[in-house]
Amino acid sequence: DIVMTQTPSSQAVSAGEKVTMSCKSSQSLLYSENKKNYLAWYQQKPGQSPKLLISWASTRESGVPDRFIGSGSGTDFTLTISSVQAEDLAVYYCEQYYDTPLTFGSGTKLEIK
Amino acid sequence: EVQLVESGGGLVQPGRSLKLSCLASGFTFSNYGMNWIRQAPGKGLEWVASISSSSSYIYYADTVKGRFTISRDNAKNTLYLQMTSLRSEDTALYYCARHEGYPDYWGQGVMVTVSS
Numbered sequence: 001d002i003v004m005t006q007t008p009s010s011q012a013v014s015a016g017e018k019v020t021m022s023c024k025s026s027q028s029l030l031y032s033e034n035k036k037n038y039l040a041w042y043q044q045k046p047g048q049s050p051k052l053l054i055s056w057a058s059t060r061e062s063g064v065p066d067r068f069i070g071s072g073s074g075t076d077f078t079l080t081i082s083s084v085q086a087e088d089l090a091v092y093y094c095e096q097y098y099d100t101p102l103t104f105g106s107g108t109k110l111e112i113k
Numbered sequence: 114e115v116q117l118v119e120s121g122g123g124l125v126q127p128g129r130s131l132k133l134s135c136l137a138s139g140f141t142f143s144n145y146g147m148n149w150i151r152q153a154p155g156k157g158l159e160w161v162a163s164i165s166s167s168s169s170y171i172y173y174a175d176t177v178k179g180r181f182t183i184s185r186d187n188a189k190n191t192l193y194l195q196m197t198s199l200r201s202e203d204t205a206l207y208y209c210a211r212h213e214g215y216p217d218y219w220g221q222g223v224m225v226t227v228s229s
């Protein structure tokens with residue numbers, strides 16, 4: 001199974017600050033045939049179901065604010081929130097869909113100071 | 114608007130069975146694979162099972178293989194998860210999620226509690 005490791009487990013930032021969180025996979029998620037990284041990011045706000053933010057490592061879903069930026073390739077990926085807003089309070093999960101079983105990272109909890 | 118509504122959860126004793134349903138609307142259900150993904154209280158996300166659009170391909174997590182069965186009825190726009198030999202560690206919020214190569218839309222989840 002592909003192991004997904006997210007760091008940090010939690011972080012607290014003030015509104016307006018930039019935040020980055022890391023996701024590393026135990027094997028490459030880059031498929032050579034199409035040069036795509038099979039990595040998604042989800043946001044789970046308190047009491048809600050997960051919401052897809054980014055697929056293919058960097059493709060923002062429709063309606064997702066452009067302050068959410070996904071980057072990286074191979075085994076190292078990053079989710080950046082360029083200017084954190086109060087409503088971004090949530091746990092952020094990365095997930096690989098390169099292979100079955102689908103596996104998730106343990107999440108990064110974002111707290112607003 | 115894509116909607117996924119899970120039902121069938123509840124409190125069940127260890128070793129017993131339970132069947133979850135997920136009613137889909139707002140998209141052509143028969144064109145999409147589907148997933149069950151669970152979240153134990155206060156924990157992260159764990160993929161449980163996937164089924165392709167025509168039920169030709171089915172996959173399970175090792176933790177549920179041989180105990181859980183995923184199925185679908187495209188005429189009823191409904192996804193199912195038959196759970197048998199339930200254990201305390203199966204206690205979780207169970208989400209159904211549409212599969213677009215990856216889970217894209219998720220339901221609100223249904224709680225399953227396994228306890229005597």
